[in-house]
Amino acid sequence: MAINPNLIYVLLGVLGGWAVATLVSMARARSLLNEAQKKLAQAEEEISGKRREIELEKREELHRVRAEFEKETRLKREELGNLAKRLTERQETLDRRVEKVEKDSVELLSKERSLEEKKEQIKIFEDKCKRELERIAGISSEEAKKILLDNIKKEAKEEANQIIQKAEREAKEVAGRKARETIAVAIQRLAVDEVVESTVSAVALPNDEMKGRVIGREGRNIRTFEALTGVDLIVDDTPETVVISCFDPLRRKIAEISLQRLISDTRIHPARIEEIVGKAKKDVEEIVKEEGRRATFDMGISDLPSELVNLVGKLKFRTSYGQNVLEHSKEVSYIGGILAAELGVDPAQAKRAGLLHDIGKAVDQEVEGPHAVIGSHLVKRYGEDPIVVHAVAAHHEDEPAASILAVLIQAADAISAARPGARREVLEAYLERLENLEEIANSFPGVDRAYAIQAGREVRIIVHSEQVSDEEAERLSREISGRIEKELTYPGQIKVTVIREHRAVEYAK
Numbered sequence: 001m002a003i004n005p006n007l008i009y010v011l012l013g014v015l016g017g018w019a020v021a022t023l024v025s026m027a028r029a030r031s032l033l034n035e036a037q038k039k040l041a042q043a044e045e046e047i048s049g050k051r052r053e054i055e056l057e058k059r060e061e062l063h064r065v066r067a068e069f070e071k072e073t074r075l076k077r078e079e080l081g082n083l084a085k086r087l088t089e090r091q092e093t094l095d096r097r098v099e100k101v102e103k104d105s106v107e108l109l110s111k112e113r114s115l116e117e118k119k120e121q122i123k124i125f126e127d128k129c130k131r132e133l134e135r136i137a138g139i140s141s142e143e144a145k146k147i148l149l150d151n152i153k154k155e156a157k158e159e160a161n162q163i164i165q166k167a168e169r170e171a172k173e174v175a176g177r178k179a180r181e182t183i184a185v186a187i188q189r190l191a192v193d194e195v196v197e198s199t200v201s202a203v204a205l206p207n208d209e210m211k212g213r214v215i216g217r218e219g220r221n222i223r224t225f226e227a228l229t230g231v232d233l234i235v236d237d238t239p240e241t242v243v244i245s246c247f248d249p250l251r252r253k254i255a256e257i258s259l260q261r262l263i264s265d266t267r268i269h270p271a272r273i274e275e276i277v278g279k280a281k282k283d284v285e286e287i288v289k290e291e292g293r294r295a296t297f298d299m300g301i302s303d304l305p306s307e308l309v310n311l312v313g314k315l316k317f318r319t320s321y322g323q324n325v326l327e328h329s330k331e332v333s334y335i336g337g338i339l340a341a342e343l344g345v346d347p348a349q350a351k352r353a354g355l356l357h358d359i360g361k362a363v364d365q366e367v368e369g370p371h372a373v374i375g376s377h378l379v380k381r382y383g384e385d386p387i388v389v390h391a392v393a394a395h396h397e398d399e400p401a402a403s404i405l406a407v408l409i410q411a412a413d414a415i416s417a418a419r420p421g422a423r424r425e426v427l428e429a430y431l432e433r434l435e436n437l438e439e440i441a442n443s444f445p446g447v448d449r450a451y452a453i454q455a456g457r458e459v460r461i462i463v464h465s466e467q468v469s470d471e472e473a474e475r476l477s478r479e480i481s482g483r484i485e486k487e488l489t490y491p492g493q494i495k496v497t498v499i500r501e502h503r504a505v506e507y508a509k
Contacts, residue, residue, distance in 0.1 A: 201252050203259050205240045213268045214242060214259075224270040228277045229255040250317035253287075254280045288313035295326060299333050299351050305382045311362040318361050328416055329358050335412035345404055353391040353409050356384070360392075372396045414493050433490060440483055441496075444476060458495040459484075465502040473498045 205211065215222045215235060222233050231246035233255075242259065246252040258280040262268050265276070292313025296304050304312075315326035333354030340350035360367075360375030367374050376393035380386075393399045394406040401407050434452040441450030441461045446468040450461045461480065463473060477498040484494055 201244045201256050203242045203244060203256060203263070205242060205263060208240060210263060211235050211242065213266070214262075216268065216270075220270060221268055221273060224273050225255070225258070225277075228274060229258060231255040233259075248317075249319060250284065250314070253317055254284050257283060288316065291316040291326065295330055295355065298330065299355050300348070301352055301355065304352075308356070308359065308379065308382050311359050311378070312355065314362040315358065320358075320361070323417070325358050325361050329355050331416040332357055332409065332412045335415055336408050339408050339412060340405070343404070343408070345408065349385070349388060350405060350408055350412075352384075353388045353405055354412055356388065357392050357395045357409050357413060370396065370398050372398045433488065436488055437484065437494070440487065441480055444480060446472070446476070454495075456490065456494065458497060460497045460499060462499050465500050468500055470500065473500045 205214075213221070214225075214233070216224075222235070226233055229246075230248070230251045231244050234243040234245055236243070244252055244255045244259065246255065254277065258273070258277045261276050261280065262273065265272070289310055290313065292309035292311070295312050296302070296309055312326065312329070315329055316324070318325040320328065333351045336354035337347040337351040339345075340347045356375065356379050358371065358375065359378055360371035360373070363374060363378070372393055372395055376389050376399075379392055380389045387403055387405055390399065390403060391406040391409045394401045395409045395413050397410070401410060434456050437452040437456060437459050438450045441447060441459055446463045448462045448464050450459060452459050459480070461476070463476065468476060477496050480498075481494070481496040484496070
């Protein structure tokens with residue numbers, strides 16, 4: 001079989017191409033290997049460089065830390081050295097002091113022994129002198145001591161009594177003069193109107209025909225009005241006038257405002273009356289608040305709780321013996337502040353206690369008990385100072401006065417109530433009180449005559465000089481004043497004056 005030469009050539013060409021491709025691939029692989037080796041060598045060089053840099057940084061950091069440590073160690077060594085030096089110096093100083101103390105102790109012991117020896121010598125000499133004195137005087141030392149002490153006690157008692165009597169006289173004179181001056185200054189600096197309120201108010205009518213409209217058909221208008229306001233409406237023969245009668249000023253004020261508005265409106269019927277009375281009550285509540293704010297502003301009190309401010313305003317519609325309680329409280333506040341300033345007490349606190357002293361009267365119809373106690377509970381509830389609470393509770397001696405402020409409020413309250421025209425009394429009660437004062441004074445032994453003067457503010461008692469001594473006269477004034485306080489009720493205070501005089505009478509013939 002013959003072989004085709006073309007096939008051989010093709011095979012040779014394929015083998016040659018394969019060989020060439022193989023050689024080219026090997027050359028390319030060798031080139032890639034060389035490049036990889038170069039990159040590996042570069043990476044190793046970079047790593048070596050980084051390693052050297054890190055080692056260098058570590059050496060520098062170690063050197064820096066070592067230097068800082070050596071520096072701190074050197075400073076500590078120097079500090080310890082200085083401390084040791086100071087301790088050594090202090091130890092040397094203490095050693096020197098100990099040596100000095102030991103030396104002084106030895107000297108003191110020596111002096112003490114010397115003093116003990118001298119004391120023994122002095123004692124022996126005193127005993128010798130005492131025996132000699134007892135021999136010369138003929139009495140023992142104990143007897144002489146007793147006689148001497150008795151004489152000294154007697155003289156001391158006499159001198160003490162004279163000093164006490166002199167001090168009491170001077171104190172009474174100074175206290176009386178100072179009290180009169182202080183009260184006079186307080187009263188002179190205060191000028192208030194005399195306020196006396198009654199239990200009736202008169203409302204003017206435009207004409208007498210309005211009376212019939214106020215009464216209404218079969219009296220239904222007047223009945224509705226009286227039921228809603230709680231007052232008595234008096235329609236009599238007085239021309240163009242209707243009288244409102246009620247013991248409660250608050251209700252009387254509401255009725256007065258309501259009636260005036262009804263007269264101005266001319267529409268008077270039960271429904272309209274109810275509407276007008278409701279509005280009048282709200283208006284009076286605003287009046288109460290405004291009066292309370294005005295009173296606290298006048299007294300310079302800005303931090304009073306709103307509840308207490310409203311209660312203060314409510315006092316505007318309360319009276320005591322015809323005296324308006326709010327005006328009385330403001331007057332007590334003024335007088336208390338002036339007295340406090342004269343005596344060196346806090347005037348602001350005195351004015352606060354004076355304004356609040358009768359606050360219990362604003363709710364005493366709703367709460368049982370004396371108004372002073374009720375008032376103290378109220379102000380305590382709203383966080384007032386304990387000294388103010390006590391002054392409110394003690395102003396009528398429901399509690400014993402335990403502070404100067406309480407005494408000042410008592411005095412201011414008495415001054416306000418006792419001034420002429422402040423309060424009114426029924427004539428029969430006034431005359432009865434005068435008779436009772438004279439009767440109590442005349443009931444004591446040794447009393448010759450007794451007179452109630454100054455509208456019952458003072459009792460002057462004349463005693464028999466042969467039956468009552470000066471000391472007994474003072475005791476008698478205290479006993480009479482105590483009995484008056486116990487048996488009688490009166491505003492303010494009553495002065496008891498006992499007069500004792502001895503008259504020597506002889507006739508020339």
